[in-house]
Amino acid sequence: MRSLHFAIIVIVFLVFSGINFVFVQKAAASVKLVFLSPDKEIYFPGDSVFIHGQDNANDTSITIGLEKDHKVMVSSEDFLVLKNGTFYANFTLPRDSDAKYWSLVSGSLRQDLYFRPVYLSPLEQFREGIESSKTRCEGSLDLVISHDNLPACVKPDTAQILIERGWTKEIVSSTSVTKTTQISDALQLLLSTNSTVITQNQTLGIDILINNTSQNVLVKDSQNNWPMDGLSMGPCQLDPVGIGIYEGNYTLENIASARLLQLYQNGTYNCPALTGVDSYVFEPSSDMAVLETANGNQTGEVRYHASFDGFYTVDGFVLPKVGVYTILAYDQWGHIAMQHFVVTNSTKH
Numbered sequence: 622m623r624s625l626h627f628a629i630i631v632i633v634f635l636v637f638s639g640i641n642f643v644f645v646q647k648a649a650a651s652v653k654l655v656f657l658s659p660d661k662e663i664y665f666p667g668d669s670v671f672i673h674g675q676d677n678a679n680d681t682s683i684t685i686g687l688e689k690d691h692k693v694m695v696s697s698e699d700f701l702v703l704k705n706g707t708f709y710a711n712f713t714l715p716r717d718s719d720a721k722y723w724s725l726v727s728g729s730l731r732q733d734l735y736f737r738p739v740y741l742s743p744l745e746q747f748r749e750g751i752e753s754s755k756t757r758c759e760g761s762l763d764l765v766i767s768h769d770n771l772p773a774c775v776k777p778d779t780a781q782i783l784i785e786r787g788w789t790k791e792i793v794s795s796t797s798v799t800k801t802t803q804i805s806d807a808l809q810l811l812l813s814t815n816s817t818v819i820t821q822n823q824t825l826g827i828d829i830l831i832n833n834t835s836q837n838v839l840v841k842d843s844q845n846n847w848p849m850d851g852l853s854m855g856p857c858q859l860d861p862v863g864i865g866i867y868e869g870n871y872t873l874e875n876i877a878s879a880r881l882l883q884l885y886q887n888g889t890y891n892c893p894a895l896t897g898v899d900s901y902v903f904e905p906s907s908d909m910a911v912l913e914t915a916n917g918n919q920t921g922e923v924r925y926h927a928s929f930d931g932f933y934t935v936d937g938f939v940l941p942k943v944g945v946y947t948i949l950a951y952d953q954w955g956h957i958a959m960q961h962f963v964v965t966n967s968t969k970h
Contacts, residue, residue: 657725657732662755663746664723664736667716672725673709676702686726687712694726701836701905709906711834743772761872763817763961765789777870777945777961784818784965807835808903810862812950812958819964821940823930829862829950829958830924833903833910842900846955849877854925856885857892861901861953862925866932870945873959879947882932 660671676683686697700710714723714736723736741749743756743764751757753766758774765773765780767789775783783789808831815826833839843861852863867879901923902911912919931940941964950958 657727659725659734661757662735662751663741663749663757664714664734665740665757666714666718666720666738668714670712670714670725670734671709672711674707676706676708679706683708684727685710687714688724688726688731689718689720690722691724691731697726698836711906743774747772777963780818781943781945781963781965784963806841806954807833807839808841808952808954808956809834810950810952810956810958812948812960814948814960814962817962819962821943821964821966825929825962827864827927827929827948828924829864829927830908830922831861831901831903831952831956832908833906836905838905839903840900841903841954843898844953844955847953848951848955848957849949851881852949852951854927856888856890859892860925861898861923863951864927865949866929867947867949868942868944869947870961871947871959873957876947876949876959883934884929884932886933886938 657672657674660673661668664670670687672685674683680702682699683702684697684699687695689695695715696712698710698712700708702708714720719738720736721738723734725732725734737749740757740759743758746756747753753770753772754764756764756772756774758764761776762774763777763780765775765783767773768787773789780789811828811830811832813828815828816823819825847863849865852865854860854862854864864884866882866884867876868882869879871879898912898914900913902913903923904910908923909920910923912921929941931938933939943964943966946962946964948960948962
């Protein structure tokens, strides 16, 4: 039976894509291996640099610096190394800087980031050797790739037209906006899909996770600061996040006027009598958390999965129409994330 399906996923390791670097640093009595993996192929001013690394020297912390033009240390921080040697780090490249180069520095070791001081168009990035699937798009534009493997950045509704005309073979990325305005905490709500284009007979996979971006343990008491009403992960609202899907291309500014699709059938549901979560204790730089309840604690990743292949009307279950759709996700602490996808009747994607 077609329906909206949900499941909590517990994942032990977080993997970042990007260029992998191995730093070899000679110590007095051993060789220290430091493995760093930045999250992007190319960086521009104002970008965040998220780093996943491995320290195999039994350290409890590692110092990483952000260096400008091989001579000015702009920022240097100590990052926690977990018991398995894994660490996470993040920096933000200044938007108004006159820098020509940016480097990651650990001790006497330096690794240059692939940085350009001005944004490069998709074709310019392609000519610089960036893989088409790794092309960076500005603002709310989607990345599409032609049958000749050439990248382009277009609006979501234009992507649908290109699919119907057979110009593009795939939509690689779509708009993902996280709004944290007036929310002064370290939580980050992330929304992603397994594709940005589906046919009317395909299923779209949706993942939502809540991440602690700080280097410290973060305790968040359960709140009721929902930005909107009506969104949930199912007929029984037991989770700290909610999701809604809307037919049309909407933004955070006009989403309130959109019609929310009904993702589950009307009826009587036997919701489990679960004790509410009193607080979430997040591990540093992670979405792993201890859920504290009156009946005991549980540990897991604060991540949720949904699948979409249609919605319900008064006439029953219907397939989605061809066009652009908007996904909205939020959490009980007030964070919002938005993303778009396209439904097409074409098989040329």
